[in-house]
Amino acid sequence: MYIPVYKLKDMVQQDYERIMKRSEIETTDILPIVEKVINDVKTRGDEALVEYTKDFEDIVITKDMVQVTAQEIKDAYNKVDEETIQAIRTLADNVKKFHAAQLPRKMWSMEISPGLVAGQVLIPLDKVGCYVPGGRGWFPSAVMMSVLPAKVAGVSQVVVCTPSAPDGSVPAGTLIACDICGADAVYRIGGSQAIAAMAYGTQTIPKVDKIVGPGSKWVLAAFKLLYGEVEIGTHAGPGEGLIVADETADPEFAAADICIQAEHGLDSAGVLVTHIPELAYEAQKRIGRHIERLNDYRKNFVVESLRKYGAIILTDSLEESLAYANEYAVEHLEIMTKDPFHDMQKIKNAGGIYLGHYTPLSTGCFGSGPNHVLPTGRKATVSGGLKTLDFVKDVSFEYFSKEGLGNLKDAMVKLADYEGFPAHGNAILERFAKD
């Protein structure tokens, strides 16, 4: 058995808390190193980037190789099969459609009271940096999920930093995705040095207004140290999937889906919550088959993750399962029930929701439309995923006619007086001083 079945009401506190808490990325030990990297990049720019790429990744580049050339991007199309290129095109198109729909009116205004018009205008950020990780996999999908929302929002310069492969090349799929999604520049720099470069700018890499994207603990450590220096998008921690299922769910699907997030690393989570005992035990039995199909590299992650953070939770009712899901506040929530759109209305906390029997959460990872950068570690209690609005500013404006200000001046000056701000009141009264 790869995963235990717990009855929720009989669950011992220690298990309950372990499953609920999940893992955290620990960066304390590397903060001093990352601090040095940041300071070096800040003061020495490209030179430091070249050095750290050698030191950390054992890859030799020169300063004029920091930026990926147009020719390299063109050549990338010859290194990947046509089906993969077409897949990126199709899925990027879905993501673009969804994120365009997220964008509200560029401007609106209303008459608050006679002679007082107030409204709001959306202004895109000027420069955005997208970090696209390497390491355990190559991520054209991560390019889509950060570059497209920024471009759809109207950001004028969207740049990508990504580590190169051991041979110094940048993975072709990543470059193709950058090209298809409209990234304005790609730099072959990874880790904390990439984050520092985008935060402060170097001779080659521009200083950006905001940095988004997933990454290793090195990236997370850089985000922590740069808090307040540059705007940073929510950083997603280890992956999590939770499935709420009823008697209509296929245990085979549930078993397969528990493994999805668990293959990301050693600290991911996969949980099934159901009030149907047969489903719980059937799914438990079938997980092995899905794990056995994986290569050793991924198998190791799934086994280890499920051992630590995997569980099948048996509740007394669908109601209770949904309540548990709210308490868990998972990154990816599947609702595999008879009427998932109805049950979704009971959900208060989830990063992204996957409805019905044909929506395994992996669909969201690869470009069904919604973003795959979602809150982990119970952050779904307070925020949603990355979205187009994260790349714009909502700026309010207001206009008074003289009559409009006349209507409200007594109330405003009264409140200014009560709060003890005479210069605030005087500026209003000055408009009527010559009457």
Place this chain on the structure above:
Amino acid sequence: MYIPVYKLKDMVQQDYERIMKRSEIETTDILPIVEKVINDVKTRGDEALVEYTKDFEDIVITKDMVQVTAQEIKDAYNKVDEETIQAIRTLADNVKKFHAAQLPRKMWSMEISPGLVAGQVLIPLDKVGCYVPGGRGWFPSAVMMSVLPAKVAGVSQVVVCTPSAPDGSVPAGTLIACDICGADAVYRIGGSQAIAAMAYGTQTIPKVDKIVGPGSKWVLAAFKLLYGEVEIGTHAGPGEGLIVADETADPEFAAADICIQAEHGLDSAGVLVTHIPELAYEAQKRIGRHIERLNDYRKNFVVESLRKYGAIILTDSLEESLAYANEYAVEHLEIMTKDPFHDMQKIKNAGGIYLGHYTPLSTGCFGSGPNHVLPTGRKATVSGGLKTLDFVKDVSFEYFSKEGLGNLKDAMVKLADYEGFPAHGNAILERFAKD
């Protein structure tokens, strides 16, 4: 002369940088004290609140006095004149209208491709804590600006922490504003102990999902230390006002308006930018009159703030003035020109925009509609002000029919393979395994 006139193109670098940089709130020296306060409140709850209220504010309260009673709120209405109460009602109504208009559709969905529906649902946060400062003034307006957006967003529990006056009472205007705006509870606790109480919860004060509101350096220090523990709204630093004006502007209005933000404290900023020399020098002459009208307490703030961060900047054209405003990225931007709605379109960076000759920025402070919690210290380059959307989560959802998944399965599995995530692909293929 309270304020110098600088020609932008002749400005020495030192002055340019001083005006552009503005002040920062320094918290390093108090962090150890605040850390102790936070730990104490976390472990000992109300008891610690009572002790710190005695230690820091020299006010004696008991544990059962932490929450303001319904009777105290009722009595507050007898302590303030009817005009002030009516002013709070009128202005709160404006703020409520504007923030209701900020809220987009609660739910939307679209067909991304045949058989794939994706959408987004807005879910309000559950509990929000609003900090309302005391100290240099009483702030019914601060109640409106945090409680109303949270209530409009649908937050179920909105609580307020605010320090009491030396006699242990909470200012009547603050209580009346809490009542009018629909706050669910008010606690007479201020400073870092209030922030810690809302972050962790005590016997009396609930643990909240997010804390918003302005405050002293003690509050800011608590926000810094609690980063990652609780969601925190943008903290506004010292106030800033910048006025772009042309030949249609009245120098008397410009002079009065430069003083508005400067009266907030010793580190605020007031700047006029114009290409009209007569306006620059006329406004410069008239500032003295507006300062002389203030009481000594506020006069001291204005004189000191303008000495450090005040300036009249003379440019060569309106175009250049607007460009300077973008570079400055001010909290409050007034556009006092012939066609302010037109000129506003050139603005990329501003917290809030005040248009025309009858919209001194103080109107925004007291309830014209838009929020008065706005980004300071060049944060307007990356974010707007506090808004209704800050109290909701945008949660995405998606649904595939079997046919819908069939249409996209090859593209998704292709990308999963390329990225090296077999369990992601298997979960999709499993849906078609028995066909």
